[in-house]
Amino acid sequence: MDTVVFSLDGNNHFKNAICQQLGYEAGEITFHQFPDEETLVKIDTELANKSAIFILSLDRPDVKIASLIFAVETARELGANKVGLIAPYLAYMRQDKRFHPGEGISSTYFAKLLSTYVDWLITVDPHLHRRHSLDEIFTIPSKVLHAAPAIAQWIKSNVTQPVLIGPDKESEQWVAEIANAIQAPFLIVEKQRFSDTDVKATVPQLANYADHTPVVVDDIISTAATMIETVRHITSLATKPVYCVGVHAVFSGDAYQNLLAAGTAGVATCNTIAHPSNKIDLSNLIVCEGEKYFTPA
Ligand code: R5P
Numbered sequence: 001m002d003t004v005v006f007s008l009d010g011n012n013h014f015k016n017a018i019c020q021q022l023g024y025e026a027g028e029i030t031f032h033q034f035p036d037e038e039t040l041v042k043i044d045t046e047l048a049n050k051s052a053i054f055i056l057s058l059d060r061p062d063v064k065i066a067s068l069i070f071a072v073e074t075a076r077e078l079g080a081n082k083v084g085l086i087a088p089y090l091a092y093m094r095q096d097k098r099f100h101p102g103e104g105i106s107s108t109y110f111a112k113l114l115s116t117y118v119d120w121l122i123t124v125d126p127h128l129h130r131r132h133s134l135d136e137i138f139t140i141p142s143k144v145l146h147a148a149p150a151i152a153q154w155i156k157s158n159v160t161q162p163v164l165i166g167p168d169k170e171s172e173q174w175v176a177e178i179a180n181a182i183q184a185p186f187l188i189v190e191k192q193r194f195s196d197t198d199v200k201a202t203v204p205q206l207a208n209y210a211d212h213t214p215v216v217v218d219d220i221i222s223t224a225a226t227m228i229e230t231v232r233h234i235t236s237l238a239t240k241p242v243y244c245v246g247v248h249a250v251f252s253g254d255a256y257q258n259l260l261a262a263g264t265a266g267v268a269t270c271n272t273i274a275h276p277s278n279k280i281d282l283s284n285l286i287v288c289e290g291e292k293y294f295t296p297a
Helices: 012-022 061-077 106-117 148-158 169-182 225-236 255-261 283-294
Strands: 003-007 029-033 039-043 051-055 082-087 120-124 142-145 162-166 186-188 190-193 199-202 213-221 243-249 266-270 278-280
Touching (some): 061 082, 061 106, 148 169, 148 278, 190 225
Parallel strands (some): 266 278
């Protein structure tokens, strides 16, 4: 079965890597935006009896989801017999419970929506906290890829004598894995969040690592409040300059500028969302691990 790969809204680096390394066809798709902001999808690649892969990072999901649905439906009407989605960043996973009375559980609804339209999903380090698997909310097959080995390699190559800092309890899972991979120590911050942007952090035992370079590692940097508060706290303890590493560079509003202004020695993110801080390329991860999954039998 032939496979055609489309990249929607950036992520061309992943499409190019997949097509070059696996010999898949690069699909042609355009989106026309009408003056009233409705969107028209046009696919200019033959799809009859082919498998289609769409690559779309789902940050800013509300403005992207209609285009994705229209593209998938168009592909099916043009004859695609299987449609998969590579979403390097999967949005809405943090709202995994009703935190306050009356709230919706967005992750469940978003998973239900995607499961309705695509046949399979590949993503990178979705925010699984209270849930342990995407299977709890998706009804389609899904595959989770992990950025930890690539992040570990980046830290090893760029930071001398690191001590890894996880900015909250949830981060321990990946911070521990990265630290073990490069045989570095790690500490977990005690974090309290009072609002979207008001976060308080304290790092126990950092004084024991005064000769190490702190590297804060988190899965998502959104408002950057978590990173900024952690950097400020560590800096106030007069340690070496602090590096920040994130998997997903969501960076809402002025978050990136605010993080740089907080005095970090540098920010490195993976290229799951295109951003100036991208320094860790996950193309090989997507191609090598993804191939096992999406290569047609
Ligand atoms: C929270 O549980 C996540 O792992 C991140 O720590 C959080 O999403 C970061 O958000 P922000 O950048 O808005 O502080």
